[in-house]
Amino acid sequence: MTHTSQADSSGPAPAERTEVLVVGAGPAGSAAAAYAARAGYDVTLLDMAVFPRDKTCGDGLTPRAVTEMATLGMGDYLAGRPQIVGLHLHGWGADQRVPWPGGRFADTGSAVARLELDDAIRDFAVAAGARMVTGAKAVDVEWDGDRVAAVVVEEAGVRRAIGATTVIVADGVRSGLGKVLGREWHRDTAYGVAGRAYVSSARSDDPWMGSHLELRGADGSLLPGYGWVFPLGGGMLNVGVGALATAKRPAHVELRPTLHHYTDMVRDEWQISDEPQRVASALLPMGGAVSGVAGRNWMLIGDAAACVNPLNGEGIDYGLETARLAVELISDGVDDFTDRWPDLLTEHYGLAFSAARRLAAVLTVPKAVPVLGRPGLRSARLMSMVVRVMGNLITDEDSDLVARAWRTVGRMSVRVDERPPFR
Template identity: 35%
Template sequence: MSDTRSDTVVTGRAGIEPDADVIVVGAGPAGATVAYHLAQSGLDVLVCEKTTFPREKVCGDGLTPRAVKQLIAMGVDTTTEGWVRNHGLRIIGGGVRLELPWPELGEYPNFGLVRTRYDFDQILVERAQQAGARLREQTNVQQPIIGDRTNRVIGVRARGADGEPVDLHAPLVVAADGNSSRLSVALGIRKREDRPMGVAVRTYFTSPRHTDDYLESWLELWDRSGDRDVLLPGYGWVFGVGDGTSNVGLGILNSTSSFQSVDYRQLLRRWTASMPEEWGFGEDNQVGPVRGSALPMGFNRVPHYSRGLLLVGDAGGMVNPFNGEGIAYAMEAGHRAAEVIAQALRRPTVQSRERTLLSYPRILQETYGGYYTLGRYFVRLIGNPEFMKYATKYGLPQPMLMRFTLKLLANLTEPHGGDAMDRVINGMSRLAPAA
C-alpha cells in the first residue's frame, strides 16, 4: 500500500483514514482496466459499481484489434467459449459489398472479437479482482467529497445496497462513470457542444448469420417497406454473436439534419424489415427489446484531470468519431491513467505528484488529439447525404482507397514506419490541431 496516501488525504480533511489508494467509480471497460493495472502496480484499489454483475449494457459487442490488444495485456483468455473471432470488416453500400481484412501490423493483432456486454465487463472486473482490486457492487456514487483546505477530491459519497449513505476516501478518484458522469459535472467539467455526439440503438435476433466471421457495416440504410425506396439517416451494423443471435443496430450522428427528430427505435425496425427474410431479422425472432445509448465522441468533456479526479472512457468523451468505437479507447485510456497514477503516488511531494498527474491530459492529447480532430471533420462530411451518396458510389468500388479508409476509420497503423498508408494517416494526425 502506498505510504503517501494517508498524508495526502489528511491534508484535505484532518484525521480521516483513507479507504484505498485510488477509488474507481464505474466498472465498465474503462474502470475495470484502470483498476487492473493499478492493482498490478501494487496499489490498493477500490472499485464502486452501482449495479451487480452480470448486467445488460447497450453496445454493438464488436471489438477491433485495438481492443484485442488491451485484452491480451490484461491476460484475458479469448480462446474460451463465448468469444467469436472475426477477420475484418465487410462494408455494404452503393450497390457494393466489400470485405476488408484487418491489416497485418506489428503493433496490433490481425483479428477482432465479438463478445456480448452482458458478461464482457464482468470478465474484465474479475481480472482486476484477481490482480488485487476490491469491488463494491450496488454502490451508487452520488458526488465527490472535496477537501476543506485543499479544494481537491478526496473521496466519494455513495449509497450502498441498503440505501444508506457511505463516505469513501482516497487521495485520487477515477471517474469511469459514463456519459452523464456525476463526478465530472460536480467539478464543473461539462460537455463541449462543439464536439460530435451520436446515438446508437441495437437489439438481437435469432439468426443463421450468428457465426459470421466479419463485422458488417452498412453505409446506407434503405427503407424498402413502402412504395418507394427511402434513404434513412445514419449507418447500420450486423455482428454475429455466435450464440445463435446477431447484434443488429444503427447509429446516427448529431451532424445529421434529422438527428433531433428521429425515432431511433422505429428507424431500426424499418431498416431490419427490409432485410432478406431468411436472415431472421423479423419481430418473431427478436430477442430482448431495442435499447439505445449516447456516444460521446472526440473528447467532448475536458480537462481529463482536475483537482484529484481523472476521467476515463465515456466520462471523458473518448469514443472514436470515425467509427463509434468506445471500448478500445476506454481501455487504452484506463491503462495510461493507471501508469500516470502509479508514478504520481510514488512521488515524494504534493507538487511533484501534481506535475505527474497533469501529464495525463497531455498524453491523451498527444495520442489522440489530432486524430480526433480529423474525426470531427469526417463527421461533418458524412452528415451530408449528398456527400455520402457520392462517396459510396465512387469510393467503395476502389479497393486500395477502401483499405486506406479501413486503416483510417479503425485507427490501425504502425506508429513508426509502416507502409505508405500508415505514414500518410500518421502524418495527417500529427498535423491536425489537437484542440
C-alpha cells in the same frame, strides 16, 4: 480477495479509505482496477449497478480492443469467442469484404455481449485484488484544498464517504461524477446516437462483421449513419444503427423504427428468425469532445472522457487503453494530473480524434454520404484504407503513404480546431 456488494454481502464491509478508488466497473474502470491492483495498490472498484448488467453497445471488439485485452491478460478469454476477420461493407448496390490490416494490432476482431464482457473484466479485477462495491452510486465529493479527499456514495438511500488518495472516474458517457468534478461536454463537434438489439440467427458464427454504409429510414430517406450486424456466436447477432450529429445538424433519426426497418432489410441475408429483442439506445460524446477531464488527484477515462471513435462509435479499445495509461501515470509518481492527463490523452489520440470528428461532421450532411461512399465501395484498395482510418488502426510506427497522409490531416485539423480534443 473478498468480493463485497449489494448482491454479495458475505464479506466484511468495504473499506472507508482506499489508495485508488475507481468509479464505474465497465471495461475501462475494471481494467484500471486490475492494473492498479497488480501494481500493488489498495483498490476499491465501485459501480451503481449490480452485476451482471447490460449496456447499450454494438458488442464489437476491433483488433485494437483484442490487442488491449491480451495486454490486460485476458487474451485467453477471447479464445472461445467469435474470430472476426474483417468487415463486409455494403452500399449503393456494391459490397466489399475488407480484412483487418494486422500489423501492430491483432489480425482478428471479436464480439462479446456486454452483459458477459463487463462481468468478466470485473471478475478479473477482483481476482487481481480489487475490492468490489456494487449497488452504490457516486453522487458527490469532499474536497481537501484542490484534492478530492473522498467520494460520497449512496446505497439504498444512505450516504457515506470513501476516502481515496487517487480517483479514477470511469462512469460512462453521462459521467455523473465527472459533472460534479467539472466535466463539460461540447456538442459543437460530432456526436453519435445509436440503437441496438439482439436477434436469433443461423449465421451467428460468420467470421465477418456486417456494415451497411447506406443507411435508410423506413420512408427510404438517406440517413447520416450506418447499420451493423455483429455475430456473437451461440445463435445470436447484435444488430444496430448509428447516426452522426452536431449541435448545428442534430440527428433526426427515430432509432426504434429505423432499427426494425434495418433488421428486416438484412433478415434474409443473415437468416434472422425473430424480431429485435432488448432494444436499447444511447447518446455518445465522441473524439475527446469534453473538457475538465482531470484535476490534482483525479482523472476521467474511457467513455467519461469521450474516448469514442467518431467514425465507428467504438469505445471499448480506448477504455482499456486509457485504463492502462492512467495507472502507468499513477505508478510514475505524478503528483498532479490536471495538465498531465489531458496532455497524455492528446498525445495518444489528439490528431486522430480531431481529424475523425471533422470528417464525421461532413458525414452529418446526408448528401455527402453517397458522394464519398459510392466510389469507395467499388475499390477494394480504397476501402482497405477506409477501414484502417475508421478503426483508428494506424499507429505512430506506420510509415506508409496512408499513415503519413492521415497524420498530416490530423495536424492540419488540430491547428484550426476552435476546441481541440480534451480542452
